[in-house]
Amino acid sequence: xxxxxxxxxxxxxxxxxxxxxxxxxxxxxxxxxxxxxxxxxxxxxxxxxxxxxxxxxxxxxxxxx
Amino acid sequence: xxxxxxxxxxxxxxxxxxxxxxxxxxxxxxxxxxxxxxxxxxxxxxxxxxxxxxxxxxxxxxxxxxxxxxxxxxxxxxxxxxxxxxxxxxxxxxxxxxxxxxxxxxxxxxxxxxxxxxxxxxxxxxxxxxxxxxxxxx
Numbered sequence: 001x002x003x004x005x006x007x008x009x010x011x012x013x014x015x016x017x018x019x020x021x022x023x024x025x026x027x028x029x030x031x032x033x034x035x036x037x038x039x040x041x042x043x044x045x046x047x048x049x050x051x052x053x054x055x056x057x058x059x060x061x062x063x064x065x
Numbered sequence: 066x067x068x069x070x071x072x073x074x075x076x077x078x079x080x081x082x083x084x085x086x087x088x089x090x091x092x093x094x095x096x097x098x099x100x101x102x103x104x105x106x107x108x109x110x111x112x113x114x115x116x117x118x119x120x121x122x123x124x125x126x127x128x129x130x131x132x133x134x135x136x137x138x139x140x141x142x143x144x145x146x147x148x149x150x151x152x153x154x155x156x157x158x159x160x161x162x163x164x165x166x167x168x169x170x171x172x173x174x175x176x177x178x179x180x181x182x183x184x185x186x187x188x189x190x191x192x193x194x195x196x197x198x199x200x201x202x203x
Contacts, residue, residue, distance in 0.1 A: 016172070032171040034120040046124075047099030052091060054105035055174035059079055 020045070021052045029056070067201040069157045070191075074105055086192045090177060095153035097126050104175050108188065108197060112178030115152065115165040121175075122150055122167040129167060137168060145169055159201060161185050 017031040020042045027045075030036035036053065037043060045051045057063055074091060077084035090108045093101035102124075106115075116137070122129050133146035147166035154161055163181040182188075187200040 032120070033118040033173075034123075034171045037120060037124065046102055047096060049101075049103070052103045052105055054074075054089075055107075 016057050017055075019054050019056045021054065022048070023050045067159070069159060069186075069199040069201070071156065071197045071199070073195045073197070086190070086195065088190055088197060090156070090197055092177065093155040094121070094125065095155070096124055101155055106175040106177045108190075109176045109178055110183075110188065112176045114178040114180040115163050115182065116147075116173055116176045116178065117152070117165055117167055118171045118173040118175075119148075119167050119169060120171050121152075122148065125150075125152060127151075127167065133169070135166065137166060145173075156199065 017029055018033050018036040019026050020028045020036060020039070022045060028036060028039045028042050030039065033053075037046065042051075042053075071090055073087055074089040075087045078087040088108045089105050091103050092106050093103050096102050119129065127148075127150045129148045134149040135147045136144040137147045138144050146169035148169075150165050150167050151162055152165050154163060161181075163177070163185075185202055187202060189198040189200070191198050
């Protein structure tokens with residue numbers, strides 16, 4: 001299990017990435033988009049109306065795009 | 066007048082300053098041979114243009130050239146190569162196209178920026194009701 005960063009520490013870079021959510025449940029995560037869509041289950045489900053692909057950041061991280 | 070109301074996917078996002086609303090927008094992207102696929106974009110009124118990671122170009126059948134079309138600057142002043150493209154999108158059955166930049170990075174979030182999108186829609190961030198209201202203009 002990944003260690004949660006303490007307050008004041010930078011969040012783990014590995015926690016930023018992408019997730020595939022199928023019927024409301026995360027079925028796969030990856031640090032990059034390519035690696036996510038290369039995962040077998042995600043590849044198989046692309047085009048399925050119940051699949052949503054999203055970018056993820058750790059809880060509490062401030063995001064400015 | 067046609068309105069589309071899209072609830073925020075996540076009502077509140079916790080930060081060190083408390084909770085903030087999260088203007089995520091689930092948008093379907095046309096993928097040849099697969100059909101429409103849903104992606105959660107961030108509707109980013111501060112972004113000039115829609116952006117997506119390079120893997121999205123491959124998915125929608127766009128071959129990126131070797132030479133960058135432009136450079137994108139981030140908050141730290143760092144620059145990243147950008148490649149011109151287009152995405153065919155659908156929200157609540159409304160189909161439209163937007164110009165976009167595919168980035169060299171494969172870690173870029175999905176952002177909807179102002180080019181095309183803000184000409185097609187008036188955008189209302191209805192934070193009280195945790196939804197985005199889009200008014201189709203043309």
